[in-house]
Amino acid sequence: MKKKTRYVILGLLRDEAMTGYEIKNCIDRRMSFFWQESYGQIYPELNAMQNDGLLDAREDQQSGNRVKFRYTITEKGRQVFNDWMTEECEKDTVRSEAFLKFFLANDSNQADVIHHLEKFHQQNRERLESYEMFMKSFQGLEDMHNHKYILKMLELGIRQQHLYCDWSSDYIDELKNND
Amino acid sequence: MKKKTRYVILGLLRDEAMTGYEIKNCIDRRMSFFWQESYGQIYPELNAMQNDGLLDAREDQQSGNRVKFRYTITEKGRQVFNDWMTEECEKDTVRSEAFLKFFLANDSNQADVIHHLEKFHQQNRERLESYEMFMKSFQGLEDMHNHKYILKMLELGIRQQHLYCDWSSDYIDELKNND
DNA sequence: AGTGGCATGTAAAGAGTTACATGATTTG
DNA sequence: CAAATCATGTAACTCTTTACATGCCACT
Missing domain, CATH: 1.10.287 (Helix Hairpins)
Structure with a gap:
């Protein structure tokens, strides 16, 4: 199955701005019976998506040298999400x-x-x-x-x-x- | 999830000798709602398992230069299968x-x-x-x-x-x- | 003679996990 | 002040699919 990481992210960000960490958490807590993503997929994808103009990042400066990024979906992002919604679904992959x-x-x-x-x-x-x-x-x-x-x-x-x-x-x- | 290809094969061969093609077919037709394997996993694994002494191959010579291998489980194979049965299960991976x-x-x-x-x-x-x-x-x-x-x-x-x-x-x- | 199913295999690409590194903030 | 949780990221490794190559056999 082609990777769907960006569509999950886009779908969640349609409702509210989130950090990568929150996205991972949301998938784990609410969607675990039919989906999973790891940090190794989410963080690089967020950067790629920002590069492709699907997301905007609001930089929450925390004290110290660490930063935290809260992402917002762009109009182009909504478009890409809606295009995916229309596509046919690939076959499930399941291993229990x-x-x-x-x-x-x-x-x-x-x-x-x-x-x-x-x-x-x-x-x-x-x-x-x-x-x-x-x-x-x-x-x-x-x-x-x-x-x-x-x-x-x-x-x-x-x-x-x-x-x-x-x-x-x-x-x-x-x-x-x-x- | 660690690959489980050899256990599926072992489990199926406990009942009857099968070819790689039949194994693939059986997984697709009977186990598809909770498992899948591709030829790219099955054929190399069959050779590795034979190497590890878990299987015996009976060579069905067909006319021409093509051969067909019907595999049988060995005593060691049964052991490996039963050991796996006892192990704890890893978390499911599902993507729909x-x-x-x-x-x-x-x-x-x-x-x-x-x-x-x-x-x-x-x-x-x-x-x-x-x-x-x-x-x-x-x-x-x-x-x-x-x-x-x-x-x-x-x-x-x-x-x-x-x-x-x-x-x-x-x-x-x-x-x-x-x- | 052509189609579909039987049959084996590999190489390359792609998907996904895991371990590691780092450090802030909150809560008990 | 320790532990848990919030937070970001990468590199290496492992797993899995896909496309390709080959050829037999049965049926129509």
Whole structure:
């Protein structure tokens, strides 16, 4: 898959100015079930995008010799984002080591499978809780309409987490009662 | 994520001897919702694994100067696979351009979102059908027990596809009735 | 005779992670 | 005052895809 780093950045900056660090954080906390980016992708890309005229950087001078950059999207940036929105989507890339193990297991691996299922269940419950918290943070806002699209994705994320939690806890029971 | 190519191969060869081409096909058809490998990973890895004593190659001489290799797992290969089964799982890596677009969209992208949702829905219905066919291919076999683990993953895959289909068709209706 | 699927492989390009380096600010 | 978090960046490495090259086999 071609790299999409710039579109994620552009998409987030449409709503509010952010630093590279905040962008990374936002992706990790809110989008982790379908996307990830590392600092090694984000920081060089921010500079390239500024060079291409897609972003403006507001330099927040902190005390000392360190600087902090808060980026704003330009008109050209909005254009590039909207062009990407119109393009066809490439095929997903997914790699889940847990699913791989669940699929390839046989009876000689039962104990390992149970262990991985328990870990899987716990991780998905945590993720579910964090999505539900994020969802609640929208409750009560009057401009719900502006967040319609995020809310819909969040709804899907929550339903997926429920599915994973239900499936794994049933599966654990089955394996444990089978002895 | 460290590359897992050898474990996928080992896992598949535990059940039956296969060619590199068949391995690739099997991953594409049955495991695509949580894993993918390319020929560029599989063929060099098969040679490395043979070198490491994890596989034996049976050379099917075809007429002409072309050969075809059917690989068998060795005892050492089974060991390496079982050791991997016991290890902790690394974090998933997922990238879905469609989800990214759904998440980052706003009203100015509504038409694009509907288009991508329709494509998304269609692709997921096709995938659902292929999983259901794969599932049916197990029905009637007496040794269902041997396929317990695959069946459980297939069940999850099918439920996930149902979720994606339901969610996207509801979403399309919502967006279309909102005008 | 042509198409599509079976079959193996490599080289180069591209994508992505990780470890490291640096230092400020906030919070307990 | 220590620890956590905010903050930016790069270089090296690893992983992965893609395009290309080759040729067989079955079917129409």
